[in-house]
Amino acid sequence: xxxxxxxxxxxxxxxxxxxxxxxxxxxxxxxxxxxxxxxxxxxxxxxxxxxxxxxxxxxxxxxxxxxxxxxxxxxxxxxxxxxxxxxxxxxxxxxxxxxxxxxxxxxxxxxxxxxxxxxxxxxxxxxxxxxxxxxxxxxxxxxxxxxxxxxxxxxxxxxxxxxxxxxxxxxxxxxxxxxxxxxxxxxxxxxxxxxxxxxxxxxxxxxxxxxxxxxxxxxxxxxxxxxxxxxxxxxxxxxxxxxxxxxxxxxxxxxxxxxxxxxxxxxxxxxxx
Numbered sequence: 001x002x003x004x005x006x007x008x009x010x011x012x013x014x015x016x017x018x019x020x021x022x023x024x025x026x027x028x029x030x031x032x033x034x035x036x037x038x039x040x041x042x043x044x045x046x047x048x049x050x051x052x053x054x055x056x057x058x059x060x061x062x063x064x065x066x067x068x069x070x071x072x073x074x075x076x077x078x079x080x081x082x083x084x085x086x087x088x089x090x091x092x093x094x095x096x097x098x099x100x101x102x103x104x105x106x107x108x109x110x111x112x113x114x115x116x117x118x119x120x121x122x123x124x125x126x127x128x129x130x131x132x133x134x135x136x137x138x139x140x141x142x143x144x145x146x147x148x149x150x151x152x153x154x155x156x157x158x159x160x161x162x163x164x165x166x167x168x169x170x171x172x173x174x175x176x177x178x179x180x181x182x183x184x185x186x187x188x189x190x191x192x193x194x195x196x197x198x199x200x201x202x203x204x205x206x207x208x209x210x211x212x213x214x215x216x217x218x219x220x221x222x223x224x225x226x227x228x229x230x231x232x233x234x235x236x237x238x239x240x241x242x243x244x245x246x247x248x249x250x251x252x253x254x255x256x257x258x259x260x261x262x263x264x265x266x267x268x269x270x271x272x273x
Contacts, residue, residue, distance in 0.1 A: 001077040005093055006084050008077050009037055010101045012067045012132075021060040025053045028102065040098045042121030056119060056129055058105035065103065066132050076101065076130065079137045083144040086183050091254040094155050095124045097148065104129035112190055114139035120150035123158055142189070145180040149258070156259050166234075167211040169219050171262035174238025178246060179254060188239065195236035197243075203229070204237050204270070211266075245269040 001008040013027040029050060032038045043049040068076070080099060087093075106113065115135030119127040126147045130140070153172055154161055161168065177192045195203065210218055225231030245265050249257075 001081065003081060004096070005088060006081070006097045006099055007040075008080055008099045008101065009035065010068065010073055010076075012101075012103050015065070015067055017062060019062050021054060021057075022050075024060055024062070024065075025050055025057070028053060037098075037100070040125065041100060041127075042098075042125035052121070052127075053102065056127065057103055058110070058129075059107055060105050064105065068130075068132055072132070075137070076135075076140060079140045080128075080144055083141045083184075084148065087145055087148050087179075090183055091149065091152055091179065091258060093148070093152060097124050097126055097151055099126045099128060099144075101128045101130060104131045106131050106134070113143075116140045116143045118143035118147035120147045120154060123151055123154035126151055138186075141184055142180055142186070145183050146176045149176040149179040153258055157261075163214050164219070165211065165262075166207070166213050166219055166222060167262050167266060169223060170211075170234050170238040171241065171265050172238070173223070173235045174240070174242035175258065177235065177239045178242045191232035191235040192239035193236060194232035195230060195240075197240045200233075200237045200240040201270075203233055204241065207237075241266065241269050 011028045011031055018024050041049050115131040116139035117129055121127050222229050223234035
């Protein structure tokens with residue numbers, strides 16, 4: 001599906017008895033290679049794309065795999081387009097976005113996502129992973145609204161995100177979750193409120209010396225949790241930080257908010273929390 005705002009491409013290989021995860025990814029890439037779309041995926045080369053897909057498609061199980069029907073693809077495309085239109089009214093897309101839809105094999109722990117999650121690969125690229133038979137329209141809309149905020153943020157802060165700091169991660173997740181909530185008029189996501197506001201700001205105070213760190217291990221520990229931090233801690237901190245910023249600036253448009261530096265959002269909201 002193509003429009004002036006987005007181009008959506010589905011890559012679900014035909015039902016296959018391929019048992020090897022790498023071979024399954026190879027089938028996806030072969031189809032993309034034939035379509036000439038690999039260069040739009042946000043990866044600098046095919047090896048990196050292959051590694052990315054291997055990491056994101058989850059626990060591949062050939063016995064549980066099925067292709068999407070044409071009816072399902074039309075429904076998903078419609079949901080994506082409708083969501084993008086709603087997002088664009090509040091935060092205009094500065095450039096056309098390429099949306100790639102891939103298979104997903106979630107674990108039991110992934111049930112929180114309701115069959116869909118997204119990944120912003122570049123300033124104009126969104127990867128959407130969908131589990132056939134599990135996904136819901138609401139889950140797809142949530143994934144798209146969250147990730148499209150990321151792609152627009154990447155566009156306006158392109159040089160900064162060549163190598164992210166912990167603060168960059170935290171603020172960007174907070175922006176994306178508040179944006180999704182406002183655009184779709186939905187309740188907060190579980191990961192956004194995994195920590196209460198009080199606990200989120202308390203944890204923020206504890207990690208303050210680490211905010212400029214560009215260590216991926218520290219990023220993962222704070223965002224997703226480990227023995228020291230609760231699961232989704234970084235997401236909750238970002239959510240409450242940006243929520244406080246929004247309360248302080250209710251008339252500030254998303255087009256202006258997305259261009260503000262993370263440290264300025266931190267300084268403004270932290271002093272009032």
